Amino acid sequence: MKLLSSISTVVFLFFILPVVPQIIADLNSDRQALLDFAAAVPHIRKLNWNASTSVCTSWVGITCNTNGTGVVAVHLPGVGLYGPIPANTIGRLNSLKILSLRSNSLNGKLPSDIPSLPSLQHLYLQQNNFSGVFPALLSLQLNVLDLSFNSFTGSIPPTIQNLTQLTALYLQNNSISGAIPDINLPRLKALNLSFNYFNGTIPSSFQKFSYYSFVGNSLLCGLPLKRCPTISSSPSPSPNDFLNPPTKPQSHTASNKKLGSNSIIAIAIGGSAVLFLIIMVIFVCFLKRKDGARNTVLKGKAESEKPKDFGSGVQEAEKNKLFFFEGCSYNFDLEDLLRASAEVLGKGSYGTAYKAVLEDGTSVVVKRLKEVAAGKKEFEQQMEVIGRVGQHPNIVPLRAYYYSKDEKLLVHNYMSAGSLSAFLHGKLSFSSIIMNKFCFPFLHIFFCITSITWH
Template identity: 45%
Template sequence: MAVCPRFLLILFVALSRASAEPTEDRAALLDFISKTLHSNRIQWDPAASACDWTGVTCDPKRSSVVALRLPAAGLLGSVPNGTLARLSSLRVLSLHSNRLSGPLPSDLSSLSSLRHLYLQDNRFSGGFPPWIPALTHLTRLDLSENVFDGEVPFAVNNLTRLTGLFLQRNRFSGELPSIAIQKLVSFNVSDNQLNGPIPESLARFPASSFAGNLALCGGPLPPCTNPIFPSPTPAPSSGAPKSSSKLSMAAIIGISVAAGAVVLVLLLAVILWCAIRRKRGKRVERPKPAASLPSGEGETGGTVTSWSSKDTGSGIGERANKRLTFVEGTGYSFDLEDLLRASAEVLGKGSMGTSYKAVLEEGTIVVVKRLKDVAASRKEFEAHAQVLGRLPEHENVLPLRAYYYSKDEKLVIYDYLPAGSLYALLRGSRGTGRTLLDWGGRLKVAMAAARGLSHIHNSARMPHGNVKASNILLRDDPSSAAVSDFGLTPFFGSSGHPPPRFVGYRAPEFIETRRPTFKSDVFSFGVLLLELLTGRSPNQTSFGADEGADLPRWVQSVVREEWTAEVFDGELVRSHPGVEDDMVQVLQVALACVSTMPDSRPDMAEVVRMIEEILSRSEFADGLRHSSEDSSKGSPPSK
C-alpha cells in the first residue's frame, strides 16, 4: 500500500504532460515532415512529446510550438500547403541551408506571431512573397541566396519592427523603394539586378549592401551620371542669312582635296617611320634584362615577373651589401646573386609587405617577403632577425631561413609550402569546384595553429603579432600546417607599424596601442576559430547582424539569442552530418578567446589542452589523439 501515493504522483505527472502536449501543432509538424523529403537526421519519435523533437521548441507550459529550427536538415522540394501555417504561436521559423524550392505557400500569412524568418540558402523562387508585409511582428527577415525575382515592394515599410532585412544574391529587379523603417540597422540587397538611384532613406548603409547591382547608383555608390532630363540641343540662330548655313560646291571640293592630301602625307610618314624602325631592329641586338627583385607589389598572386635591378633602387644594387645572412643550420647554398636571377611570382600582399615565390636556377624554391615601411635600424633589424632564427624548430612553425638589410630593401626568406594558405583554401572552396575543407581537416588545422602559437609564446617568449588565415600555411597533412610570419612587428617600431589591414583579427586593445601581446594573439586565434566554424571572412564589411560588422560580435549576438546553429557554416553541416556537437565545443573555446577583457582569455597552452580534449572525443579527428608536450608545457610570461 505504501507505493500507491508514489504511483498516483507519477500518474498525475504523466497525465499533466499529456494534457500539456501541443496536439494540434504536433499534427501539423507530422503532416509537414511526412510531405517533405528529408534526410535521416530528422527522426521525430511519434511516441515522444513534440516539444522534445529535434529543432522544435515549445513555450514554458509545453502547450504550443514557438520555434521550428531545421537548418541544413536535408529538406528537399516545396513547402506543403496547410502544414506550417497551422503553428499559430510560431515565433521563429528557420529553414535555411536546405534545398527547398518553388514559391512559398501563401497560407504562411496566418503566422501573425512570427518574429524571425530565416529562409536563406535555398532555391525558393517567384516574386517577393506578398503576404510577408502582413507579418507586422517580424524583426528579422532573411530571403538571401535564393532565386526570388521581380520588384521589392514598397509594402515592406509595413514591417515597422524590422531590424534586419537580407535579400542579397537573388534576382530582384527594378528600382529600390524608399524603405524608411527606423529600427532597420542591417540591410543587404547586393548581387541582384536592381537599377536606378538608391533612395535617400537607404543611403546610410554601406556600399557593400548594394554591391553587384550594376545599374544602381547614388548614395554610398558612385553618383548617377545620366541626367533625368537631357539638355535641349540649341537651335540655329534665326537671324543669320540663309546662305551662310550652306557651303558652296567649290568650297566643299576644296576642303575635300585638302583633307585627302593631309591624310596621304600622314600615311607616307607612318610607312617611312616603320621602315626605319625595322632596319634598326635588325642591326641592334637587344640585351637581356638583368634579374632582381620587382618593385611593383601586385594585389593578387599568380603574377610571374622579371626582376630588373633598376626597379629596386640603389640599396639592393650596392656591391658592398649584396649578402644574404642565413640562419644557422638552414642548409641552403644560394647567395643574393642567385636570388636576383630567380623568377618571381607574387603570392600576396599584406600590411607588412609583399610575398614572392622565388624559383632559383638550380630548382630551389623559397618565399621572399619584401618588408615595407621598416623603422628599425640595421643593427636592430639584424639583432631581432637573429632572435627569430634561433627559435627551436617545430612542425607547426615555419622558420625564418635568411634575411637581408640594405638602405632600400629589407627581406626575410622562408621555405615554400606548395599547398598554399588556409585563407586561400577557405575562400576558394565555395562555388569554384574545389574540395571543401571538411570538419576533420579544420579541426586538424586549428590544432596545428594552436600548437604553433603556443610554441612561439613559450620558446621564443614573444607574441606572433599578426595571426590570420593567410599566415597559416598548409601541408598535405592538415595536422602539419605551419604558422608563418611570426614576430615581425618589432621591425616597424612601436609607432611606425603600418595601419592594420586585417582589422577583423585585431584585439580591441591592439587597435589602440599597436602593441601585440600574448593575449592579443589569443584573441586573433579565437577569430581564426570562428572563421573555421562559420566559413565567413572576418574582414567582410557586413554580417547582417544587429551589433556591428565584425565576426566576434556577430557570433556573440547570435549565440546570445540562442540561435547557435545559425552561425555554423551551412555547407559544412550539410556535407558532414553529426558535426554540430564538435562545433559547439570549439565555439565555446573561440568565444573564450575573443573575450573583450584580455585577462579573461586563456593562454595558448590552455587553448591547446581544450582543443585536444575535443579531439579526443571527436569521431572526425582520426590520427590526432596525441598531445604535443612541447606546445602545452608551461605558460608565457605576462606581457
Template identity: 50%
Template structure:
C-alpha cells in the same frame, strides 16, 4: 458522516485545479500543424520528433512560458527537402521566429504565411526557393528581420515592402531580382541586395549603405556606386534622363512672359546650341587627329585564348563593387607634353603574348564581366578577333615605379594553376591589367553542385597554385576567395588577383571588403596579409567546398557567426556529419576523405598563425590523402614531392564517382 465544503473554499479549489491543468497544457493545434509539416517534408535523421512527447520538447521548437503556443521554430541545416506544404507552418498563429535557412527547400513560400501576423524574424536564406517576392510576407508588419538571401527568387522587389514598418534588417542578396529598387522608408540598419539583376539609380533613402550592399548588379548606379553618367568602357549603368527645363510662367512672381520674349529666348537658345555643337565637333576632330599621330604600335606573337568559367563554390562570388572614376578614352589617349607617348603605351610582361596597343584596346567592343573587390573586369574583343580581359583597378596608391616593379614580378608567374598576367597600363588616373580571356560566368552560391572528385581537384589545384606563389615567387596572394578561383572546362582551377594587396590603400573600405569572410583574425588589426593569412583564407575555401556554405552570407546562424566558428560549434556538439554539404551525401565511400579534408581545413583556420601549417605543408597533407587513396584506386591518383606540381607537372586525374540511381534524403 457527510462532508460539506464551505462556499469560501470552493473558489481556491477550482483555481488550483485550473492551474494544474494549465501547467500540463499542450498546444495541440500547433503540434498537429508541425506533424503535418514533417510527414510531408523529408528531413535529417537527427530531427526525430516523438509524437508521444510534448511538442515543446521537440528539437528546434520553443513554446511560450505557458506552453499554449509554439513561439519559435529553428531548423537550420536540418536536411529539409522540397516545398513547404500549405496548411502546416502557416497554422502556427503565434509564431515569433522562423529559422529554416541552409536547407534544400523549393518552390515559393506558402500563401498562408500571411497568417503569421506575430512573426518578427524570418530566416529562409540558402535554400532553393523560387518565384516572385512572396506576397504573403508584405502583410507581416511586425517583421524586424527578413532574410531571403541565396535563393532563386526573381521578379521585382515590390513597393509594398514598405508595409513592413518595423523592419530593420533586409537581406535579398544572391537571387535573381530585377527592375529598380523601390524607395524603402523603413528604418533599416542592415540591408543587402548584392548579386541580383537590379537596374536604375539607387534611392536616396538607401544610399547610406556601403557599396558592398549593391555590388554585382551591373546596371545599378548612383551613390554609393559610380555616378550614373560615368563611363570608361561601355557601361551598363543607365544614363540619367534629361531634365527639360520648364518655361517660367511668371516674371517677378506675378506677370507672365510676353510672346515676343518667349520667341527671343527660344531663338537665343537655338543659336547657343548650334555654336556649342560646332565647338564639340571641332574639338573631337582635333583630338582624334592628335591621338592617332601619337599611337604606338607594339608587336608581338599572336596567341589563342583558353576558355574557362568562374568557380564561386558556396557563393563567395561578387566583391564590393566599384565606385569608378570619370576618366574617358580620350583622357587616356590624348597625352600632352613629353610624357604623351609613354601614357599611350601598354607594357607587355615577360615577352607578351598579343600584338595590339592601347588604341586597339580602346577601339574594341567591350562588355562588363563583373565588379570585383579590386576593380571592374571587361571583356574586350579587338578588331582582329583577339579577346582579352581588362581589369580596371581602383584605390591604387602605389607610384608608377612601385606599380611597374610589382607587375613585372607578377608577369614572371608561370604555373598551370595561376592565371597569367599579360600586360599592364599605368597613368595618373587609370591603372589597367590585361589577362587571357576566361569566360567568367559565376555559378553563385548553391546554384550548381560539384561532385566530390571535382571538389578535391579544386582543393588540390588551388593549393598547388598558392604553394607556387609562396615558394617559387615569394608572393603573398592577399585576396584568396572562391570568386578568385577560376575553373577551366575540365574543372582544373587557376588562382587570380594575386600579389596586388601592396599596391592598394590599407585604409579604404574596399580593403576591408576585399576578403570579408576569408580574412584571418590578425589581418583585422594589421591589415597586412601574410603567408599564414593566405593559409587561413585557403582553409575557409576548403570549408566552403566541404559545407557548400558561403562565408560572407548574411548569417550562418541567427547571431551571424562566421563559417569557421560555425563548423567548430557543430563539430564540438558531435554533429560532424551535419557539417558536410547534403549534396555530397549522394556519393559513396568518401566519408573518410571528407573528415580528413575537414581536419586539414580546421588546422588552416587556427586562430593562432603559428599553429597553422605552411602552404606547402597543407598541400603535402592533401597529397597524402591521394597517396592513401591510390592504394585502393589502382594508382589512379598521383602525388609529388614538388610542393607546386604533380608527379608529371600536371594536376593528377581523379576517379569519377557516380551517385546511386535513387537517394533517400
C-alpha cells in the same frame, strides 16, 4: 478559514479549468502541423518527431514557450529538406517567432501563410531553391528577413514599408527586379540587395549602406554606386525661328571649294597626331591594367597571410559538410558554426579552442587544428577512434568534425564545470576542457591522467 480556502479553490478552478483544454488544444494543433510538414517534405537527415513523445522537450529543432503551450521556434538548417513546402503546415504555428530552414534544397513557391504569420520575428530561408515572386504579405513583427541565394523574382512590394521593426534585410543573389522603393525603415541596420536585376536610382534613405549592398545590379546607379547619367534637354525652338528662318549662305566660287596643298598637309599632320595620341592612350591603359592585376595578386597574397578566425579557411563549395557522430542531438550546420559568436578559451600545441554560442543559445567548444598533415581518409579513421573513446563517461565526447584541405575543426560539448586540472591548479584554461581529455598526435592517442572531467 476553511470557508475562505474553499472559496479560493472554487474561484481558481472556475478561471483555470476553462483555459486548460485550450492550452492542450493549441499544443496538439502545433504538433499535428509539424507532423504534416514532416510527412509532406522529404528530408535526408532523420527527425525524431513522434506523436507519442513530448514536442517541447524531445523533438529536434523545436522550441516551445515557457509555459509549454505552443511552438515558438523551428530550427532545421542543413537537414536535407527538399521539394516544395505545402501550404497549411508551418503556417498553422500561430505562436511561431523564429523559423530557420536555411541551407536545404527546398524549392517551388513559398506559401504565403509562412511569412505572414502574425508573431513571426526571424525568417531564415537563405541557400535554398525557392522561386516565384517576392512575398507580398509579411509579418509586421519581422526583425530579420533573409531570402538570399534563392530564385525569387518580381519586385519589392510597397508593403515592406510597414515593417517598422525590421533590422536586417538580405535579398542578395536572387532575380528580383524593378526599382528599389523609396521608403524609410528606421531600425534597418543591415541591407544586402546585391546581384539582382534592380534598376533606377538608389533612394536617399538607402545611400548610407556600403557599395557591397548594391553591387551586381548593372542597371542601378546613384550613391554609393556610380552617379546616374544626367540627360541634358535641348532648348525648344521659339516661334520667331519659324517666322524668320535662317538665310542660306551665298555659294562660294569653285576656286574656294578646292583645298590647297597647305590644307592637305595640315590635315595629314593633324590626323597623324590624333592616331599617335590614341596609341599612347591604349598603351598607358594596358600598363595600368597590368599593374592593377599585379597589385591584386599581391593583395591576395597579403590577405592570405593575415591571421584567420576559426573556420576562415572553409571553402564555399565545402560548406555544410559537418559530420555528426551517431547519437548527437545537435541541430546546426557549418554556417551556423561560422556565424556564431566566438570566444578564445586557450591555445595549445595542436591548435586553438573557442567557445562558440549559436543563434539558438547552444554553446559548444570548437577546436581548430593547426599543422596537422593528414589525408582525409586517415583523418576520418582517427575521428572514428576518438568518437568511440568519447563514449566513456569521464571523457568529453567528440560530437562532430569538419575536414578540408585548409581547415580542420573538432566540435565538443561545452563543459562549464571545468576539469580536474582546473580544480587542482585553480585556473580554467582550454587545456582543462579539451586538450587534457586526450593528447592528439595522429599516429598515437595517449590519454592524460589529468584529463578526467570533474563532474
